[in-house]
Amino acid sequence: MMLVNPTLILPATQMILGATSQPQQLTQTFAYGLQAVYTGTTISGSIHLEASINHKEDTQGNVLFEGDWDTINGSQQNITGSGTGVWNVGSGAPGYPWVRVVYVDTGSSPDATLTVTGYIRGV
Numbered sequence: 001m002m003l004v005n006p007t008l009i010l011p012a013t014q015m016i017l018g019a020t021s022q023p024q025q026l027t028q029t030f031a032y033g034l035q036a037v038y039t040g041t042t043i044s045g046s047i048h049l050e051a052s053i054n055h056k057e058d059t060q061g062n063v064l065f066e067g068d069w070d071t072i073n074g075s076q077q078n079i080t081g082s083g084t085g086v087w088n089v090g091s092g093a094p095g096y097p098w099v100r101v102v103y104v105d106t107g108s109s110p111d112a113t114l115t116v117t118g119y120i121r122g123v
Contacts, residue, residue: 007120009100009118010116014113015103015108021101023052024100029094031121032089032090033087033088034116034119035084035087035118036086036115038079042112043080043108043112044105045079046103048075048077048102049102052070052098055097067098
């Protein structure tokens with residue numbers, strides 16, 4: 001069994017700008033978890049997961065084809081203050097090879113920041 005230590009997939013980012021994490025490859029994965037941490041005086045927006053089946057990167061992580069990204073049903077969380085959000089996907093391999101986190105801002109203050117960490121388990 002392969003265990004991957006927690007990995008920072010979106011370093012601290014100003015929420016007022018909106019944000020999209022780096023895509024995470026899920027090949028040979030049977031479970032993954034993502035945690036978003038958001039802090040600041042005023043936070044207003046939503047965060048969700050997107051999946052892609054046709055995104056392609058080479059072995060060095062260079063994007064060969066951006067692919068099509070679709071929101072994963074039930075993954076959206078509205079954010080109205082500091083806190084955390086977790087997505088836990090387990091019980092069998094996901095049906096998509098790529099996942100990323102997208103935050104859409106609707107009125108956060110400049111001091112609001114978002115950080116996302118991922119943990120992937122595979123074979």
